[in-house]
Amino acid sequence: MTDNRFFNRSEFIGILLLAVFLVVVLPLTLDVFRLNLVAKYLTYAFVALGLVVCWGYGGILSLGQGVFFGLGGYCMAMFLKLEASSVENTKIQSTPGIPDFMDWNQITSLPLFWKPFSSLTFTIAAIILVPGIFAWIIGTAMFKRRVGGTYFAIITQAVAAILTILIVGQQGYTGGINGMTDLRTLKGWDIRPDHAKVVLYFFEVGCLFVCIMIAQFVRHSKLGRILVAMREKEDRVRFSGYSVANFKIFAFCIAAVFAAIGGAMFALNVGFMSPSFVGIVPSIEMVIYTAVGGRLSILGAVYGTLLVNFAKTSLSETFPELWLFGLGGLFIAVVLAFPNGLAGIWGDYVQPRIDRLIPSRKPKPEGWTDSSVADGAPAE
Amino acid sequence: MSDEPNKGLLSPLRRKLLMGMAALPAITMLPKASFAQAPATSAVNTTGLAVTDTEVTVGILHSATGTMAISETGSIEAEKLAIEQINAMGGVLGRKIKFIQEDGASDWPTFAEKAKKLLVNDKVAAIMGCWTSASRKAVLPVMEQYNGMLYYPTFYEGLEQSKNVIYTGQEATQQILAGLNWIAKEKGAKSFFFVGSDYIWPRTSNKIARKHVENVLKGKVVGEEYYPLGNTQFNSVINKIKLTKPDVIFTDVVGGSNVAFYKQLKAAGIDLSKQALLTISVTEDEIDGIGGENIAGAYACMKYFQSLDNPNNKTFVPAFKKMWGEKTVIGDVTQAAYLGPWLWKLTVEKAGSFDVDKIAAASPGVEFKGAPEGYVRIHENHHLWSKTRVGRAKLDGQFELIFETADLVEPDPFPKGYQ
Numbered sequence: 001m002t003d004n005r006f007f008n009r010s011e012f013i014g015i016l017l018l019a020v021f022l023v024v025v026l027p028l029t030l031d032v033f034r035l036n037l038v039a040k041y042l043t044y045a046f047v048a049l050g051l052v053v054c055w056g057y058g059g060i061l062s063l064g065q066g067v068f069f070g071l072g073g074y075c076m077a078m079f080l081k082l083e084a085s086s087v088e089n090t091k092i093q094s095t096p097g098i099p100d101f102m103d104w105n106q107i108t109s110l111p112l113f114w115k116p117f118s119s120l121t122f123t124i125a126a127i128i129l130v131p132g133i134f135a136w137i138i139g140t141a142m143f144k145r146r147v148g149g150t151y152f153a154i155i156t157q158a159v160a161a162i163l164t165i166l167i168v169g170q171q172g173y174t175g176g177i178n179g180m181t182d183l184r185t186l187k188g189w190d191i192r193p194d195h196a197k198v199v200l201y202f203f204e205v206g207c208l209f210v211c212i213m214i215a216q217f218v219r220h221s222k223l224g225r226i227l228v229a230m231r232e233k234e235d236r237v238r239f240s241g242y243s244v245a246n247f248k249i250f251a252f253c254i255a256a257v258f259a260a261i262g263g264a265m266f267a268l269n270v271g272f273m274s275p276s277f278v279g280i281v282p283s284i285e286m287v288i289y290t291a292v293g294g295r296l297s298i299l300g301a302v303y304g305t306l307l308v309n310f311a312k313t314s315l316s317e318t319f320p321e322l323w324l325f326g327l328g329g330l331f332i333a334v335v336l337a338f339p340n341g342l343a344g345i346w347g348d349y350v351q352p353r354i355d356r357l358i359p360s361r362k363p364k365p366e367g368w369t370d371s372s373v374a375d376g377a378p379a380e
Numbered sequence: 381m382s383d384e385p386n387k388g389l390l391s392p393l394r395r396k397l398l399m400g401m402a403a404l405p406a407i408t409m410l411p412k413a414s415f416a417q418a419p420a421t422s423a424v425n426t427t428g429l430a431v432t433d434t435e436v437t438v439g440i441l442h443s444a445t446g447t448m449a450i451s452e453t454g455s456i457e458a459e460k461l462a463i464e465q466i467n468a469m470g471g472v473l474g475r476k477i478k479f480i481q482e483d484g485a486s487d488w489p490t491f492a493e494k495a496k497k498l499l500v501n502d503k504v505a506a507i508m509g510c511w512t513s514a515s516r517k518a519v520l521p522v523m524e525q526y527n528g529m530l531y532y533p534t535f536y537e538g539l540e541q542s543k544n545v546i547y548t549g550q551e552a553t554q555q556i557l558a559g560l561n562w563i564a565k566e567k568g569a570k571s572f573f574f575v576g577s578d579y580i581w582p583r584t585s586n587k588i589a590r591k592h593v594e595n596v597l598k599g600k601v602v603g604e605e606y607y608p609l610g611n612t613q614f615n616s617v618i619n620k621i622k623l624t625k626p627d628v629i630f631t632d633v634v635g636g637s638n639v640a641f642y643k644q645l646k647a648a649g650i651d652l653s654k655q656a657l658l659t660i661s662v663t664e665d666e667i668d669g670i671g672g673e674n675i676a677g678a679y680a681c682m683k684y685f686q687s688l689d690n691p692n693n694k695t696f697v698p699a700f701k702k703m704w705g706e707k708t709v710i711g712d713v714t715q716a717a718y719l720g721p722w723l724w725k726l727t728v729e730k731a732g733s734f735d736v737d738k739i740a741a742a743s744p745g746v747e748f749k750g751a752p753e754g755y756v757r758i759h760e761n762h763h764l765w766s767k768t769r770v771g772r773a774k775l776d777g778q779f780e781l782i783f784e785t786a787d788l789v790e791p792d793p794f795p796k797g798y799q
Contacts, residue, residue, distance in 0.1 A: 320483035
């Protein structure tokens with residue numbers, strides 16, 4: 001139990017660097033439009049962070065994190081949509097005061113399950129609890145029956161597919177394939193103008209660090225050790241008297257709640273929620289972010305998400321017709337050459353050199369921050 | 381990550397260089413007088429759009445990748461053709477049109493992100509783009525917030541009207557009602573069976589069609605079925621159709637599902653030369669995938685067919701094929717996309733300015749006599765007055781024009797009695 005702290009020294013430096021990068025470097029160098037894009041990317045970092053806990057440590061690969069991202073996002077979007085659908089905003093509708101897509105689908109009064117979402121407190125509770133409880137149900141049903149590995153991954157995919165079909169099919173209640181668009185204000189505060197985007201960005205970064213701290217705590221606690229032990233030799237842990245299923249359920253729930261917070265942040269920052277984040281493809285993309293960052297590295301998950309999404313944006317801006325090939329090439333290269341992702345590159349190549357250069361206890365000179373952080377993530 | 385700001389600096393520079401090189405021959409050829417004719421940039425651009433003395437930048441925003449690419453490619457091609465033709469005629473207010481193309485990747489939030497990028501970063505004067513209703517709904521708040529101008533080409537469900545959008549396709553009542561009237565009169569149709577993909581456009585279109593069938597035509601809707609986008613199993617609905625024996629099958633199945641739907645209809649022994657089928661979602665583009673032999677005999681109701689016999693279309697079709705290849709086909713939406721840059725040019729010239737507010741105000745009444753579909757005019761509600769036509773699919777994948785309305789049909793995005 002000597003290591004039972006939040007972090008050791010190199011981790012502390014890594015987190016500090018990430019903080020400097022996100023709080024100082026990016027806001028100073030990017031305009032509001034690009035900063036808002038970073039905010040959008042970071043919403044996926046929550047999911048990637050959850051996957052590090054659940055997949056990296058616990059060895060439970062979930063290919064359905066989009067489900068929880070979507071649940072969190074839809075909870076938030078429902079609150080925002082209700083606020084945007086005030087009677088005066090919607091007076092051209094046949095039934096003013098309900099969201100526009102309900103009106104298009106001949107629904108004439110607000111459905112019962114929508115009503116509580118006019119309260120922000122309820123919404124925040126729902127963002128955490130709905131996905132948490134849902135993950136607990138799936139987890140209990142699966143892990144108590146000792147379903148794991150590939151089977152579990154396939155079942156999570158099925159859940160993602162089912163939820164997408166449900167959302168698309170019930171378009172009168174959910175907005176269907178269009179999703180919920182045109183979200184405007186949060187408790188009367190307009191979320192669309194530039195200054196609001198900046199505030200939301202910093203709020204999101206704050207939440208991200210809270211989640212990073214929770215992940216760090218899990219990692220360094222006894223719980224984290226059991227998770228890793230379980231990943232390596234599940235039977236031994238079980239025979240030692242631990243309830244393996246409960247630990248797995250816990251890791252899965254944590255990942256779900258992180259993803260849901262990400263989804264809620266997405267709805268706030270982008271002003272939009274749609275079933276295209278819930279399905280199988282986005283769920284797999286989220287796993288790719290984690291893989292690129294290095295699935296064992298908490299900070300790697302954040303950097304991986306940022307890198308992949310930056311690549312996606314800039315490739316698609318430069319080569320609108322060919323960019324998918326570039327992106328595909330990037331993934332193949334990472335998986336073939338660097339199976340441990342960015343964190344692996346950092347740990348294998350960059351860290352040793354720095355250690356050699358700076359033998360003393362002062363580990364980082366100034367100027368190191370901007371250039372090298374971009375290339376790789378501080379290892380653990 | 382740190383190369384992001386660099387990229388922001390680099391790419392406009394590179395773009396400018398390229399532009400400069402491209403414009404060089406044109407500039408040297410132009411007589412000096414043409415500079416004098418072009419009004420000063422400060423006068424025609426008071427809101428900081430990407431307009432210089434020689435150029436104006438617009439955006440093209442469609443899916444070049446993903447499931448919608450097959451449909452949207454035609455729109456991209458049509459818009460590029462229109463821009464090239466306009467430039468060959470001297471451009472807009474003496475300025476050549478330059479375009480920045482972005483990929484919406486068949487993903488609605490990406491559309492919103494790219495629209496914002498075009499407006500905020502590139503300061504484009506107008507955007508030609510979007511295809512599905514979902515992408516338009518995602519982009520609309522961005523257009524309104526940053527005061528952009530969108531030319532939207534697809535026939536769509538209506539229930540929308542914005543200062544910042546010109547709808548160059550037909551809205552639902554414009555497209556559907558004339559077709560239903562025609563088939564009721566011509567075929568004596570009384571019973572209808574609706575089949576659609578499950579999203580807002582088919583649902584709203586069928587709602588309008590149902591009200592029209594029941595209240596105006598005094599007929600009956602004997603079935604209404606929806607399938608998810610991309611669905612390929614239509615056996616159960618085909619059985620229901622066989623049981624109910626409707627006079628008309630009315631379909632708005634979209635995209636790839638069409639291939640399965642028409643093949644399975646044929647395999648089930650439903651002969652479209654005997655069973656009337658009216659579709660509002662199959663254009664020449666879709667028939668390319670379905671195969672003419674599987675759909676021959678079906679009726680389609682929209683505003684444009686490639687086979688239209690008028691002087692405008694006779695120059696448009698060869699020009700399109702010359703630019704994009706002999707094998708390309710031109711569907712309704714492709715033609716509507718072609719109208720976008722032209723209507724924008726005509727509106728800018730009418731307003732004498734690139735400012736979005738002035739264009740929005742000047743749009744009503746703008747008429748385009750050179751449209752391949754014939755004459756069109758922008759309505760006060762930013763939709764187009766246009767004729768509605770019924771065509772019959774032939775074996776070679778083209779439509780034979782059967783019927784067209786005598787007059788232009790008024791666009792009515794918020795139809796009374798149909799909601």
